[in-house]
Amino acid sequence: MSEKKTAAFFRVEGTLIKRGALSVSAYFATNAQKFSDRLFRLGAMAVAAPVYSILGQSDRGLANRMAYFSCRHLSEDRIFVLAEEYYDTMLKDSVLDRGLELMKRARKEGHRIVLISETISEVLEHLKDDLGSYDELVCNRLEYRNGKATGKLVDPVMGGHECGRWIKEYASKEGIDLANSVAYAAHGGDLLLLASVGHPCATNPDFALRRAAREVDWPVVEYCA
Numbered sequence: 001m002s003e004k005k006t007a008a009f010f011r012v013e014g015t016l017i018k019r020g021a022l023s024v025s026a027y028f029a030t031n032a033q034k035f036s037d038r039l040f041r042l043g044a045m046a047v048a049a050p051v052y053s054i055l056g057q058s059d060r061g062l063a064n065r066m067a068y069f070s071c072r073h074l075s076e077d078r079i080f081v082l083a084e085e086y087y088d089t090m091l092k093d094s095v096l097d098r099g100l101e102l103m104k105r106a107r108k109e110g111h112r113i114v115l116i117s118e119t120i121s122e123v124l125e126h127l128k129d130d131l132g133s134y135d136e137l138v139c140n141r142l143e144y145r146n147g148k149a150t151g152k153l154v155d156p157v158m159g160g161h162e163c164g165r166w167i168k169e170y171a172s173k174e175g176i177d178l179a180n181s182v183a184y185a186a187h188g189g190d191l192l193l194l195a196s197v198g199h200p201c202a203t204n205p206d207f208a209l210r211r212a213a214r215e216v217d218w219p220v221v222e223y224c225a
Helices: 021-030 035-055 060-071 076-091 097-108 121-130 161-174 188-195 207-216
Strands: 007-011 112-120 136-140 142-145 148-153 182-185 199-203
Touching: 007 097, 007 161, 007 188, 021 060, 021 076, 021 112, 060 112, 060 148, 060 161, 060 188, 076 121, 076 148, 097 112, 097 182, 112 121, 112 161, 121 136, 161 188, 182 188, 188 199, 188 207, 199 207
Parallel strands: 007 112, 007 182, 112 136, 182 199
Antiparallel strands: 142 148
């Protein structure tokens, strides 16, 4: 019987880049074409931001749903333009070198490299070549109707409890041995993701994850100032 494969799961935000969903949606809101659109989207962001900061440490999936609601009614063409601009102004050359080193080490150890991101696919399309060598990249996807974003995300929503469920389904489909796999994540909402593998690591953890890692004696790696 052949030996089962193992994987190294990396939450992109906090491990490979600093910025997350709120940064993307805020950029889109402030760069809407019409003044009235900017007012609506910035108003939505003003409501979502404080809630996001709270939910981000517990239910990051719901937090991401709220963050991307400000994309509602943006045309698909406009979103593609803003996604490229966001990459050029905010993300280009921002990948964390230490995160890439962790990926290279995982590759040398024989793990399949799986990247999980809460960022939408339109932005990740520009960033993916900067993320080094990986086998799988999953991210959030906006729902579109009649050429415009509905403000909703297509399930499964990455960046929260759904990640834990997604990993188990992925492992079952791909024949991954989770007990001998590793995971790196930075947020309290990633607890189920980390708990799904035999070798979790809190990377640049927020307050909630740092406290949880201390309680269960998970290793902690910090390199993001």
